[in-house]
Amino acid sequence: MTDSVAAIYNREDYPSMSHPTGHPSIMAASAIFGGLRTSHVPTSRILEIGCASGHHILPIAAAFPDASLTAVDLSNHAIEKAKSIAQSAKITNVQFLCADIKNWRPSAHQYDYIIAHGFFSWVDDEAKSALLDICQHALTPNGVAMISYNTQPGWALRQPLREMTNALRHMPACKNSSILALDLIESAMEGTDTDYGKYLISLIKDAKAKGEQQLKFDDLGPINDPCYFSQFVQWCQAAGLKYVSESDIALSNPAMLPEGAKSLLPNLRNDPLLQQQLADFFTGRTFRTSLICRADANLWQPTWEEVAEYSIELLMPIPATGNPITDRIAEVIHQQQPDCVPMRALLADIQTCDPEQAVTVILQLAQLGILRLRSIPYRRLQSMPEHPRLSLLNEHYLKAGLSIVDALHNPCKIAPSDRKVLLNCNGINSFDDIMRQCAEEKQVQSAHALLQFMNDRGLLC
Ligand SMILES: C[S@@+](CC[C@H](N)C(=O)[O-])C[C@H]1O[C@@H](n2cnc3c(N)ncnc32)[C@H](O)[C@@H]1O
Incomplete structure (x- = not known):
């Protein structure tokens, strides 16, 4: 562990979130594109590495009360926070552990799903290899792991921007702010009409949209180590693992490629890994959510x-x-x-x-x-609950000003005006009471639409 990684996560709260591509229901369905049939999600055993304060794993635990979950992070305060949220939301099927995975191993072959989102590219090589070793050692024979990482060559221009921003933010004018450093670079590029300049400006805008807190850990974190897809696959093979498919199937679709590339790729049908690597070259892809399994897992062509x-x-x-x-x-x-x-x-x-x-x-x-x-269907409630309320977990997130998580594991940011309406959805006020309160503030129409939207997304009970 480089001290800088441990230091930042022990010192500050990571703004963690739910990530649909790291949901076992999507991992299971996407794994069949690579021919892997995984275990039934609602009763499965699930491990998350680098869980931060549990914003990803807790909604999964709440959705599958018969599943058994473990979540590990080296940050003591993040783990304590996750435990306290689990307690207030009455979620009892997830065990949170504070550990550095370089010195931690679970017992063998016990997890059907392993999730490591936002981990691989942001840790040193020793932690990367510990993660792959855990996957090899702890996956069941048909288990699947989702590892997200930043990819080359898409990151080729983002890295110089990262170096430049990190250097400039220490200037007095930037007051240690990445956003001010990015502003400075953007104004220095003003009037540029080269392709390079325009691309750099678009990257600056993307980076600024993430905001100071997210940038500090992600693009500008102490380690940001993108790799080629082919390198990732080689590391997996050396660790006794093999590539299955992407959790986000659409992003590995040859139909997205330029016409010329499309005519080249079918010739490589027998080499799907090279096909994937070339697709990254042609599209400048920057991020993957790859699914991997044990090298001895049985892959087959599904009917x-x-x-x-x-x-x-x-x-x-x-x-x-x-x-x-x-x-x-x-x-x-x-x-x-x-x-x-x-x-x-x-x-x-x-x-x-x-x-x-x-x-x-x-x-x-x-x-x-x-x-x-x-792998799991979702049906909304056919009618509005008489006394609508949020789940205890989402009630906690709402009160803490964090995004809530819908039935399909999508994060939903709530505007302050909507937050006020939702705080009235406490299971005591009836739907009509809530509408009456909103009528006084002339907000009935928008409140009605909000609750309908919430009900459609499985956010009311
Ligand atoms: C970028 S955050 C990702 C959090 C979350 N998975 C997400 O995607 O929103 C990386 C997390 O990994 C944890 N971490 C980094 N190195 C670790 C290690 N060696 N062992 C355990 N956890 C580690 C950090 O404390 C941090 O919470």
């Missing part, structure tokens, strides 16, 4: 019936195509919005199509990022 066991989340409207199967799938899925529909139910609804062809179309839509597969 359409196996794929049909998963559920479908719509990420964006399906455009009309003129293809009768796609258009019929679109019609049925759009009708069921915002539910995450079991594929079997959908196939029953679209009886006119051949189910195998329908599954092929669904997989193509998932690879285009229009749909996402999940």
Whole structure:
């Protein structure tokens, strides 16, 4: 452990969040694209490495009370905070451990899912190799780990910006602020009309949008060590692991590539790893959420019936195509919005199509990022609860001014005006009481829409 990494996380609160691609329901569904059939999520054993104050793992624990979860972080104050939030939200199936993973190993073969989000690129090589060793040692034979990391060559220009910002923020004019340092670089670049200059300015804007607190740990953290996908795969192989697929399937889709690259990639069909690496070169990809498993895990080509066991989340409207199967799938899925529909139910609804062809179309839509597969369906409550309230966990996050987490594990930032309305959703006030209170403030319409939105996203009980 470089002292600088331990020092910053022991000194300051990391603004942790929920990350859908690190949710076992998505990991399980995305793993089938690489031919790995993982365990049933609701009763599985799940480990998170680098859990910070638990904003990612606690909603998973609350959603799956029969699962058994462990979460590890070296920051004592983050772990104490996570434990206290778990206690106030009455979540008892997650064990939080304060440990440096360089000196910590769980017992062998006991985790079906391992999650390490925001860890690999932000720690030294010893901690990277400890993480891979834990995955090899602790995954069950069909277990899967999701490791996120920054990738080259996408980071090639971000790194000089990181060095420059870190150097400039120590100037008196920047008062140790990264945002002021970025402002300074941006104004120095004013009037540039080179491609390089325009790209640098777009990177500065992206960096500034993250805000001071996030930048301090992420782009400008003490370690930020992007790697090539092929390097990552080699490290995994050396540790007795192998690559399965991406948790975010759409981002490894060859359809996103320039036309010339698309014609090149099919020639590499027999070398999917090289195909992936080339795709990163062509797209300048900066981030991956890779799924890996033990080298001895059994990978197979799933049948359409196996794929049909998963559920479908719509990420964006399906455009009309003129293809009768796609258009019929679109019609049925759009009708069921915002539910995450079991594929079997959908196939029953679209009886006119051949189910195998329908599954092929669904997989193509998932690879285009229009749909996402999940292993667990989600159905919203059919009507508004009479006395709406948030879960204890979300109530805690709301009161603490943090983002709340919806039923699909998406973080939702709540505007201060909405926060006031939601604090009235305490399970004692009826829906009508809440609307009456809002009427006094002439906010009935927006409050009504807010509660409808909350109910649609599974945030009310
Ligand atoms: C960038 S934060 C990511 C937090 C969270 N997973 C997320 O993505 O929002 C990295 C976390 O890893 C923890 N960490 C860093 N090195 C560690 C180590 N060697 N052992 C255990 N935890 C470590 C830090 O304390 C910090 O909470």
